[in-house]
Amino acid sequence: MSPPSRSSAVRPLFLLSLLVLSRPGTVAADGQPPSKPVVTPITKDGLTSLYTIPVKNGAPLVLDLAGSLVWSTCQQGHHTIPCKSSVCKVATRNHPAGCASANGGQPGSTDPHCACTAYPYNPVSRHCGNGDLTVLPLSAQATDGEHPLFPVSFNAYGSCAPQGLLESLPSGAAGVAGLSRLPLSLPSQVASKLKVAKQFALCLPSSGNTGAALFGGGPFVLQSSRRDNIAQSQLSLPLLKSPKNDGYYFRVRGIAVNQELVPIAPGALDLNTHTSRGGVVFSSVTPYTTLRDYIFGALLTAFEKVTNGIPFVNPPPPHFRCFPASSFGSTRVGPGVANIDLMLDNGQNWTLPGASSLVQVGEGTLCFAFQNMGSPASEAPDAPAIIFGTHQMQDNLVQFDLEKNTFGFSGLPLGQSTHCGNFNFNSGKH
Numbered sequence: 001m002s003p004p005s006r007s008s009a010v011r012p013l014f015l016l017s018l019l020v021l022s023r024p025g026t027v028a029a030d031g032q033p034p035s036k037p038v039v040t041p042i043t044k045d046g047l048t049s050l051y052t053i054p055v056k057n058g059a060p061l062v063l064d065l066a067g068s069l070v071w072s073t074c075q076q077g078h079h080t081i082p083c084k085s086s087v088c089k090v091a092t093r094n095h096p097a098g099c100a101s102a103n104g105g106q107p108g109s110t111d112p113h114c115a116c117t118a119y120p121y122n123p124v125s126r127h128c129g130n131g132d133l134t135v136l137p138l139s140a141q142a143t144d145g146e147h148p149l150f151p152v153s154f155n156a157y158g159s160c161a162p163q164g165l166l167e168s169l170p171s172g173a174a175g176v177a178g179l180s181r182l183p184l185s186l187p188s189q190v191a192s193k194l195k196v197a198k199q200f201a202l203c204l205p206s207s208g209n210t211g212a213a214l215f216g217g218g219p220f221v222l223q224s225s226r227r228d229n230i231a232q233s234q235l236s237l238p239l240l241k242s243p244k245n246d247g248y249y250f251r252v253r254g255i256a257v258n259q260e261l262v263p264i265a266p267g268a269l270d271l272n273t274h275t276s277r278g279g280v281v282f283s284s285v286t287p288y289t290t291l292r293d294y295i296f297g298a299l300l301t302a303f304e305k306v307t308n309g310i311p312f313v314n315p316p317p318p319h320f321r322c323f324p325a326s327s328f329g330s331t332r333v334g335p336g337v338a339n340i341d342l343m344l345d346n347g348q349n350w351t352l353p354g355a356s357s358l359v360q361v362g363e364g365t366l367c368f369a370f371q372n373m374g375s376p377a378s379e380a381p382d383a384p385a386i387i388f389g390t391h392q393m394q395d396n397l398v399q400f401d402l403e404k405n406t407f408g409f410s411g412l413p414l415g416q417s418t419h420c421g422n423f424n425f426n427s428g429k430h
Helices: 086-093 186-194 293-306
Strands: 038-044 051-056 059-064 070-072 131-143 148-160 175-178 199-203 210-215 237-240 254-257 280-282 289-291 322-324 340-343 349-352 358-360 365-368 370-372 386-388 397-401 406-409
Touching (some): 051 175, 059 070, 148 186, 254 293, 293 370
Parallel strands (some): 059 175, 070 148, 280 386, 289 370
Antiparallel strands (some): 038 051, 038 131, 038 210, 051 131, 070 175, 254 340, 289 386, 322 365, 340 349
């Protein structure tokens, strides 16, 4: 494996195929099949660093890339799904590990009054619950890829959840929007009902900005000083599947800092497709990319080599290494520091400049934006080698194609004087 060259950096990706959402088995609220892509704002919660979309009649749902369901607290008198229905079998097929089964509500019951039970999971607290399988009213905005056009209302199968399952989620959050490959995730339901491609895209914003979640097909425009349509050809890379969880894994063949390989044992980043140990997995609920102890140590040593001579300052939890912000110059892509490259398939790199490798903490302090997985998490039988967190995903346009089992990403568009907060949410013409 050779070190990455500057010319191998991934080409920007801004043109994504999008999904359109609708009621299960029906049409949109205006009586016409929705033929436009839809967009909904993404907000970053300042206290939890979690991302939400306001699709449940304006109430936010937390984005969970590994989530199998859409779930929310429900009002009394909510709609239920019979146990004998085929969707009940689907809902109970992916029972969260360690989640106790409810008494009753199981698929196949001949009791005409039996209501199907589903098992919502909180990815932050790692607690699960049980609740009625139901139909949740959701909404978004049709879009031409440049701004919203008109509201679209739709329903999705989801699970009711006990109020206590909201613990550790942002204040005001109503539940979780699962985005995995599974049949009752938000993108999978949309595709099966509307016969559209199973694709979705996230443009996670930095703090204080509003990003965009996109479902459907068509162009995607982030405003810049030139108001360019910056859609470009898609670069697709393969996703990997774990046998034990529903996360989106991708192959990383090596890591380089300032174009020098980080010394990591051969195979240390590989996913074992039998045991589910290892690999690199996307996470929308992990604030900073988290690495096994020996991988974190090797990366930190390489980063300290390129920041040699810059003094340390006391790191506030959960950070390990921090520096005076005044020691770094400023560039369009963040603090002036050597790039970190994730070396991917097909000779491509995911380049992490200063905006991705460092994070501002308080006044005048920049901290290394990676975390040590530590023990006992690193020793778990199915522990990934790296959890790719949201700080490294933010201000990238990231697409997941569930039919082709591929993903694409833009790299930071900051160098083009734009970012994920620059989607125009002002209504346009129909």
